[in-house]
Amino acid sequence: MDNYFSTSRSFRGSYLRKIIFYMSIVMLSILLITGLVPQLNIFIFGDYIYNINLFARLILLINLLILLLLSSRIDATDIGLKRALIIFIAYAFLTFFVNSVKHDLAYSLQGSLMYFYLFLLYILTFIQRFDLDKNLEKTFVYIAIPLAGLAIAQHFTANSILPLESANGQFKVLSWLFWDDGRYQVRGYSLFTNAVDFGIFIIFCLGIVIQKIDFRFSNYKNILSIIIFSILLISAYSTLTRNVYIGAIITVLSSIAYLKFKKRKVLLILPLLSLALGLLISLSGDIIQKSSINLSNSASLDIRQEIWSDIWQKISNGEVLVILFGDGRYQAEAGNNIASFLIDNSFLQFITYQGILGLILFAYLYFYILKNTLRRPKNALWCGFYGFLVAWPAMAVFNILVPQLAILTLLTFFIDKFSITGGVKNDRDT
Numbered sequence: 001m002d003n004y005f006s007t008s009r010s011f012r013g014s015y016l017r018k019i020i021f022y023m024s025i026v027m028l029s030i031l032l033i034t035g036l037v038p039q040l041n042i043f044i045f046g047d048y049i050y051n052i053n054l055f056a057r058l059i060l061l062i063n064l065l066i067l068l069l070l071s072s073r074i075d076a077t078d079i080g081l082k083r084a085l086i087i088f089i090a091y092a093f094l095t096f097f098v099n100s101v102k103h104d105l106a107y108s109l110q111g112s113l114m115y116f117y118l119f120l121l122y123i124l125t126f127i128q129r130f131d132l133d134k135n136l137e138k139t140f141v142y143i144a145i146p147l148a149g150l151a152i153a154q155h156f157t158a159n160s161i162l163p164l165e166s167a168n169g170q171f172k173v174l175s176w177l178f179w180d181d182g183r184y185q186v187r188g189y190s191l192f193t194n195a196v197d198f199g200i201f202i203i204f205c206l207g208i209v210i211q212k213i214d215f216r217f218s219n220y221k222n223i224l225s226i227i228i229f230s231i232l233l234i235s236a237y238s239t240l241t242r243n244v245y246i247g248a249i250i251t252v253l254s255s256i257a258y259l260k261f262k263k264r265k266v267l268l269i270l271p272l273l274s275l276a277l278g279l280l281i282s283l284s285g286d287i288i289q290k291s292s293i294n295l296s297n298s299a300s301l302d303i304r305q306e307i308w309s310d311i312w313q314k315i316s317n318g319e320v321l322v323i324l325f326g327d328g329r330y331q332a333e334a335g336n337n338i339a340s341f342l343i344d345n346s347f348l349q350f351i352t353y354q355g356i357l358g359l360i361l362f363a364y365l366y367f368y369i370l371k372n373t374l375r376r377p378k379n380a381l382w383c384g385f386y387g388f389l390v391a392w393p394a395m396a397v398f399n400i401l402v403p404q405l406a407i408l409t410l411l412t413f414f415i416d417k418f419s420i421t422g423g424v425k426n427d428r429d430t
Contacts, residue, residue, distance in 0.1 A: 020063045021414070025136075027056040027063075028411050032201065032404075033147070034193040038171035039162055048166035060120055060410075084368040088361045095354050099328030111330045111353060120410055136415045137208050137381035141228060144205040148235035151188030151198060155238035158186050178240040188238030199244030200388070200395075200404050202236050206248060207255040207387030211380035243398045246281070247391040250274050255387035264374050270390045271370060278394030282308075304344055304398065311348055326355035331400050346396035369409060385412040 030037055031053060041048045092112065099108040154161055165172045174194040178185045192198040209232065212225040236248045254270050261267055282305070315323055330353040331343045343349050350359040370389055376382040385408065392405055 017067060020067055024060055024063045025411070025415060027059050028407060028414070029143075030056050032407050032411065033143075033191050034197050035162070035171075035173065035189070035191045038166065038193075039191060042163045042166055042171070047168055048171040051170065064120055080368050080371070084361075084365045088365045091354065091358060091361050095326065095328070095358065098325070103328050108328065111328065137379065137384070139415075140205050140208055140381075140384070144202060144232060145228065147190045147198070148202060148231050151190040151235045151238045152231075154186050154190070155188040155240070160186055162191070185240060187240045188235055190235075195239035195241045196243060196399050196401075197404060199236055199239045199241055199247065200401065200408070202232050203244065203247045203251040203391060204384050204388045204408055206232050206236070207251050207384030208380045209384075210252060210255040210387070211259060211378075211383040243395050246278070247388075247395045250277070250391040250394055251384075251387035254390035255383050258383055258386045259378065267374055267386070268370065271366075271393050274390050275393035275397075278397035281394075282397050307342060308345055308348060311343060311352065315351060322355070323351075324355045324357050326351060326353045326358060329353060344399055346399070346401050349400055349402070381412060381415070385409075 037050075037052055038048050041050055096108055096112040099111065150161065153159075160173070160176060162173075164176060172193070173189060176187050176189055176195070178187050187195040188198065189195045190198045192201070206229065209225055209229045212221070213229060214222055233248070236244055254274070257270060258267060282301070284301075330349055343352065347359060350362055354361075366389075370386075373382060373386055373389060388408060392401060395401055396405075
């Protein structure tokens with residue numbers, strides 16, 4: 001009888017964990033595909049009525065807390081990653097309280113939400129692994145194909161297809177037009193609020209598909225994978241966004257390296273090369289040949305350089321405490337409603353918001369996520385995530401990409417059937 005009740009409780013616990021798991025995947029997907037809920041709102045209600053982003057974050061937090069309570073044991077593996085998360089999140093809380101004194105509370109609260117997903121990742125590290133029956137990386141590809149098709153249609157038909165703004169002004173697609181040689185073109189943004197967010201999702205999926213290609217055309221599965229890969233590439237092109245092009249190239253090359261190289265040390269170096277490439281491009285405004293085609297025109301890069309130079313000068317002329325701990329300013333749509341601030345550089349954002357110390361702590365956390373990724377089994381999911389991790393430093397030079405990194409990190413670690421604390425390590429490096 002005792003065994004019966006024990007088995008029954010175990011079954012109910014397992015069933016509840018799976019429900020919470022899939023609910024969390026849905027919430028993360030809503031936060032990842034940034035235009036999905038607003039477009040559904042406009043379609044159903046004629047306006048953007050129900051903003052569920054904050055609700056989705058709350059559900060994620062509750063779900064992970066429940067999973068933590070349901071866990072029969074707390075896995076003690078990967079102490080380094082846990083330590084990195086604890087230090088980073090403790091500093092994030094400290095920053096929030098300090099900034100609440102210097103700035104409006106609403107402004108400081110919105111700024112802290114940029115790092116909210118990292119809090120969730122911290123909780124996730126303490127949850128034992130899930131025993132799911134299958135890998136879910138194919139789900140990313142299944143979702144990516146129609147999203148890519150929509151973006152391609154938007155660009156090549158010169159029609160946005162979807163509403164670009166809600167009547168109440170709570171939702172707006174940003175930078176959907178691209179000026180090219182005397183005429184406007186429509187960027188492919190799919191169901192996202194901008195082409196960059198869409199491009200990040202696509203390059204992540206490119207890395208997943210790469211793992212499934214071995215270029216033997218006699219195999220129909222390989223032919224299908226090549227077709228899907230081509231569709232994703234075309235959709236990346238349709239964004240007309242150079243940062244997406246940079247990310248796509250780096251992701252493809254680094255994903256191939258991930259599959260070919262056995263030595264982990266080589267793979268650990270690639271993000272540094274990616275960052276170096278991003279910095280090199282950021283300094284190449286005078287080298288890029290100006291022409292009538294905006295994709296080879298350095299005007300937007302020149303503007304960014306002026307902004308970065310101005311911000312860095314203000315930081316360097318400030319007090320030592322401001323340089324070390326930041327002044328609480330950040331770039332985000334919600335934040336700009338309170339205090340206009342433009343930067344378009346994730347690293348400078350960390351310095352302005354949390355100081356050089358905050359940037360160092362983030363780099364510490366990034367390194368441990370990268371290191372943990374390379375200990376996962378070499379399947380398609382981790383191939384795509386590694387490719388994105390390598391591309392992120394170069395892309396982060398030109399855009400604010402902290403939330404996207406955190407969401408994809410959560411999704412990847414969450415849906416892998418080995419989870420972040422279970423899993424089978426690769427063989428020792430040779």
